[in-house]
Amino acid sequence: MTYTAWIILTAALVGLSCGVIGVFLILRKTAMMADAISHTVLLGIVIAYIVTREVSGTAMLIGGILAGVFTAFLVQWLHSLRVQHDAAMGIVFTTLFAIGVILIATSVGNAHLDVQHALMGEITFIPFHMITLPFIGAIPEATALLLLVLAVILFFIIAFYKEWKITSFDPALAASLGIPVILMHYLFMGLVSVTTVASFDAVGAIMVVAMLITPAASAYLWTDKLSFMLVLSGSFGVVSAVTGYYIAAWIDTSISGSMAFATGLVFMISFIFSPKHGLIAKRVRPAETM
């Protein structure tokens, strides 16, 4: 495959994974947890680097997942101590992120990690780190990681589809039916973390938030059916990622920034033109919105 094709494939995988997982972020009303986790994953990656002294996909993945779940745990714990939920998030992620930055500045030096890179991602470098896999052949490491993560996400979403649905819609009922609501919460936060870490190289810490939330929010405006919302959100993710790439190529700028920007375009179109919840639809028949 050509250099460009790899980049587009990688971007599309980011869009698909984030789009699918984002649906439940929106429905569980924990959209800002994506923001929190995407920042603290940095700390996990830094610690993984300090421990192993190499930039390896596996170590980063494990560090990132642990950091993400740890964040979710801390936020939940502070909330159980009656700190407002969003305040708990704000405290936890800024503090962990700050520790991450300090660690980079003091003990890691500027070896292979740099904050700017982590924040912005650098998808153009991805095709330079090729590995060889059986059956598939040569593939960039980040792309292979994304494929794996996508498979994991799809597995969990499909296998526990009805459990995700009920714990998102009515956790009290779910608990009374004997479904482990808390465990599902942490499993979900784990999935968000995995997605974030895998997308890190491509889009960076902050733009991954755009990929997680915006396609799902856009899909939420088009449909009232959960399964269709998942498909739609995944597609919006892919469309945004590819559009973003071409915008970036066209005006020669940051690819990750353009991808985030493209999700905004998708949302804007949905916000205005969606037949069910769009501005125009509401203008035309305001009575039905009630």
Next chain:
Amino acid sequence: MATPILQVENLSASYRKNTVLHDINFEVNGGSLTGIVGPNGAGKSTLLKTILNLHPSLTGSVKFFGLPFIKAKKRIGYVPQRGSVDWDFPTDALDVVTMGLYGQIGWLRRPSRLHKERAYEALDKMGMADYANRQISQLSGGQQQRVFLARALVQDADFYFMDEPLAGVDAATERAIMTILKELKAIGKTVMVVHHDLQTVEDYFDHVLLLNRTVIKHGKTEQIFTRENIANTYGGNMRWMGEEQRHAVHSIE
């Protein structure tokens, strides 16, 4: 019929520093239909949640059919307040009712056509068959409440707990719900309902539990639901008396 299927002993619960419930003791016999009545802030919802292990208890024990909650869980149905969920969730009425079966379906399995049929029957019973495929945000408050009731029915539990199922519903829904509750009782199920309208207590419930942070009185409606006991429940503690209740108390006197 005489053996209690719910035994609550010395139960207490708190929010922060405030004790909301203290020294709660009562027993419920099988096949009864009990209304839980009390002023705002009396801890009615908290009582249900504490009994069902959804809110931590400070002290005391709760036994269903002589067993702790965790072992009796499958035989218990819970209908939360309508406002406790987001009705914008992308799903339809039939799907919400099918959720009542998720405990029985088990992990890694999808609801079968049989499950869907049972859900549909329950909806039909609540007069909601025509709305099976309607998105839940497009249902009226009363219709949403009927969907919740249908979801409880499909669980086929022996013991139901319902939190304000009659709050803010239209008259037709109220009648439909009460018909179902009486049917449940007739086939030997036990139901406890948090209720807010004093005027209908005598018509609806054979047992009543008067609650104001503790059990004021509990027993057969005709014996317990007296003006004096109601005044004790509502008037005993002025701090907890809201505007709404003052009217309610007046209307009785």
Next chain:
Amino acid sequence: MLSILLNSNTGWVLLSTMTLGIAAGTIGCMAYWKRQNLMSDALSHAALPGVVIAFLLIGEKNLLILIIGAAISALIGAFLIQWITTASRISEDSAMGMVLAIFYGFGIMLLTIANRSAGGNQSGLDGFIYGQAAAMVRTDVITMLVLALIVVFIVFIGFKEWKLYLFDGQFAKGIGLSLKGMNTLYTAVLVTTIVIGIQAVGVILMAAMLIIPAVSARYWTQSFKIMILLSAIFGGLAGAAGTLISALGSGLPTGPFIVVVGAGFFVVSLIFGKEKGILIHYLQFKLHQRNQQSNTQTLKQEG
């Protein structure tokens, strides 16, 4: 330590981060009671495109102009969050997340272009965005100080109006306070605080300056006035201490140290706080439980 303070530029930087901490601590209390803690995070990220556009327009790093650009951009972000939340079924936290990330992405697009243009890379724009307190010069500090003082002054003169507005908006409206006016003023004050803090702590950590001192202060008092005072003190101390620590080594970032010191205040408050601290809470719970058990008999007789 003394030699650091004698270094005149560090003195200026210290003064500015401390003042910033005080202003952010004050405004943070208002955001806390408006239950909009994460709004500051969304708005600080949303400021990015404005900073870059302002830079592209004037071609140099003039703090006041950059701040104006940041403020306009953040205000547009605030408006969009409001609009999306009220006009659609999207919840506020989703709207905040979107505005945060999309504006940031757009800012990065522009920043890449700006850095590519002649001289852009040497402008220190990156440092400005990710926080580089040490790079501040005296004029920057004076601009910051003036704006921070204005913010604190606005809170101070309207103290009882703010209190009403935050605790009981409807009542405030009833006695003739314009809610719309207060909302506008609140947003303006919040955005001002955020944008003046960007250079010192960066867009990403700015939210911490508003959130952490306010939540920490909440653990010590039930009075709104004392909460604001404490929060301002926590903020100021964290700003000063963080700056000092980062000045000890070379190339240490200021913002993260300020945040970590603030987090230290939070942990201490969380554990030992007089109002809701873990320790007090635990003791009360135990006492309560014991009373409950021993009182059961007595209550039974009363009932």
